[in-house]
Amino acid sequence: QVQLVESGGGLVQAGDSLRLSCAASGRTFSGDAMGWFRQAPGREREFVSVMDWNRRTYYADSAKGRFTISADNAKNTVYLQMNSLKPEDTAVYYCASSIRGYYTTNSKNYDYWGQGTQVTVSS
Numbered sequence: 001q002v003q004l005v006e007s008g009g010g011l012v013q014a015g016d017s018l019r020l021s022c023a024a025s026g027r028t029f030s031g032d033a034m035g036w037f038r039q040a041p042g043r044e045r046e047f048v049s050v051m052d053w054n055r056r057t058y059y060a061d062s063a064k065g066r067f068t069i070s071a072d073n074a075k076n077t078v079y080l081q082m083n084s085l086k087p088e089d090t091a092v093y094y095c096a097s098s099i100r101g102y103y104t105t106n107s108k109n110y111d112y113w114g115q116g117t118q119v120t121v122s123s
Contacts, residue, residue, distance in 0.1 A: 002026035002075070002112050004095045009117030012085055019078040022095030024113060033098040034071060034078040038091035038119075039105055045107055049080060053101035060105075062088075085121045092109070092116040 008020040022034070035050035049059045049069040057069050068081040078095060096110035104110075 004097065004112055004114035006093065006095050006114040006117040007095060009119045011120045011122065014086055014123050015083070016085050016123055017083045018085065018119060019115060020082065020093055020095075020119075022078040022080075024076045024078070024095075024097065030073055031077060031099070031101050033101050033103060033110075034069075035096045035098065035104075035110060036069065036078075036080045037094045037096060037110075038089075039094070039116075040091040043091075047105035047107070048093070050103055050105070051078065052103045056103065058103050058105075077096055083118070085119075087121045087123045090119060090121050092118050 003025045005023045031053050033050055033052045036047050036048040037045050039045040048063050051057050051069050066084045071078045086097050094116045095114040097112045098110045
């Protein structure tokens, strides 16, 4: 059974940092693109960051300079380090994998999704 399990969310103040984790199991993800998306109340799910099969990284403009995606293949885990958090970063954050392996910001190109972890940033 393929599973992606996010953790690390929480309630923080503006300017604080959080590190989200996504533990993958059930298949080999080394050739996948691993992405992070988020969804705020009343808004559509939006792309945050992705690491493609060749470990190249890409970020939404809102995340550039503040967020860093990384992976530990030995642990089958992907991370999202979020620094200088802002109230507008408040959302449920989802981890996803795309078997296509290449960079894509389109959520429809992702095949597996985690259940999400809540991040709330107070001002």
